[in-house]
Amino acid sequence: MNVLITGGAGFIGSHVAHALLSRGDSVVLIDDFNDRYDPRLKEARVANMFSDSPKLPVVVRGDILDQVLLEKTIQEHNIDSVIHLAAWASVQPSIERPRVYSDVNVTGTVSVLEAARKHGVKRIVAASSSSVYGGITDMPFREDMNIMHPISPYAATKGATELMCATWNHLYNIPTTCLRFFTVYGPWGRPEMAIFSFTKAILAGETIKMRGKNTMRDFTYIDDIVQGVIGALDNANGYHVYNIGESDGVPLPRMISALENAIGKKAIVAEVPLPAGDIPATLADITEAKKDFAYSPITSIEDGTKQFVAWYKQWHDNIFV
Numbered sequence: 256m257n258v259l260i261t262g263g264a265g266f267i268g269s270h271v272a273h274a275l276l277s278r279g280d281s282v283v284l285i286d287d288f289n290d291r292y293d294p295r296l297k298e299a300r301v302a303n304m305f306s307d308s309p310k311l312p313v314v315v316r317g318d319i320l321d322q323v324l325l326e327k328t329i330q331e332h333n334i335d336s337v338i339h340l341a342a343w344a345s346v347q348p349s350i351e352r353p354r355v356y357s358d359v360n361v362t363g364t365v366s367v368l369e370a371a372r373k374h375g376v377k378r379i380v381a382a383s384s385s386s387v388y389g390g391i392t393d394m395p396f397r398e399d400m401n402i403m404h405p406i407s408p409y410a411a412t413k414g415a416t417e418l419m420c421a422t423w424n425h426l427y428n429i430p431t432t433c434l435r436f437f438t439v440y441g442p443w444g445r446p447e448m449a450i451f452s453f454t455k456a457i458l459a460g461e462t463i464k465m466r467g468k469n470t471m472r473d474f475t476y477i478d479d480i481v482q483g484v485i486g487a488l489d490n491a492n493g494y495h496v497y498n499i500g501e502s503d504g505v506p507l508p509r510m511i512s513a514l515e516n517a518i519g520k521k522a523i524v525a526e527v528p529l530p531a532g533d534i535p536a537t538l539a540d541i542t543e544a545k546k547d548f549a550y551s552p553i554t555s556i557e558d559g560t561k562q563f564v565a566w567y568k569q570w571h572d573n574i575f576v
């Protein structure tokens with residue numbers, strides 16, 4: 256395949272690119288390397304991750320809101336598949352800056368869908384999020400639940416991403432799959448996410464802020480996410496939405512114990528309230544992805560945190576964050 260990955264210098268995008276290159280696909284990344292978090296981490300991913308790949312990705316530095324650039328990229332590289340991951344991620348900053356979330360996550364998705372349908376793209380996979388389940392308290396979350404109750408601007412933009420994908424699929428019939436990712440972690444992760452920032456704080460002897468001891472997350476290891484993205488890409492047909500989680504609800508104290516064991520040091524923990532916009536608990540029902548493309552996540556929080564901490568210790572001098 257000739258695959259365009261939007262947001263390809265991001266956490267998930269760079270891992271998906273690595274896996275596709277390793278199996279022989281051609282990959283073009285488009286990313287604006289913006290400073291929502293330190294862009295040197297994005298540069299470091301691109302510089303370091305592909306050293307063992309049989310070929311390198313083409314890197315296009317630009318904005319998905321630039322329709323002309325997107326169309327030129329798809330044409331020039333004969334793109335047949337699009338994995339659309341570019342977005343402003345994270346719940347809390349979306350409350351501070353809702354306009355940029357709406358511009359990139361909603362209008363940006365429309366740019367990608369328009370460019371794809373004009374230039375003969377044959378399949379699209381797009382990132383949604385477990386955040387779309389909003390205020391729902393029934394567990395586990397199933398894809399057929401009513402998601403019209405988002406509790407943050409970020410969640411609303413991801414619901415809108417799904418609606419745009421469904422609409423373009425209806426109009427132009429390009430097989431399109433939206434994946435609701437559940438709290439992804441692992442090497443080269445995003446620095447503001449709990450497992451990354453807690454590791455940094457524990458090693459430095461600083462206090463970590465636990466947002467509620469009953470808060471539960473379906474933490475999903477990056478290799479399992481990559482398996483889900485590639486399974487969805489290879490089996491795209493019609494329009495589908497799938498949960499891509501580990502399917503293990505981990506209370507925050509269990510995640511912190513796993514990190515303490517992986518690091519070999521006790522954490523200093525302060526409990527703080529869950530902020531507005533954050534969901535108290537997430538847990539994915541992954542029956543549909545299992546059935547349609549044999550998705551089978553295998554990494555427990557205990558194993559995944561060990562792999563993350565090993566990476567962090569090796570790289571923290573070089574990733575600047």
Ligand SMILES: NC(=O)c1ccc[n+]([C@@H]2O[C@H](COP(=O)([O-])OP(=O)(O)OC[C@H]3O[C@@H](n4cnc5c(N)ncnc54)[C@H](O)[C@@H]3O)[C@@H](O)[C@H]2O)c1
Binds near residue numbers: 286317318345
């Ligand atoms: N990591 C998670 O836990 C998680 C959970 C649910 C959903 N998601 C979704 O998965 C996708 C990837 O997430 P991630 O964790 O890799 O985040 P990330 O921030 O590391 O990656 C997103 C990339 O998109 C790029 N980007 C943002 N705006 C752009 C624009 N206008 N033009 C071009 N590039 C742009 C960023 O520079 C970044 O490199 C996102 O859509 C996110 O909403 C992630």
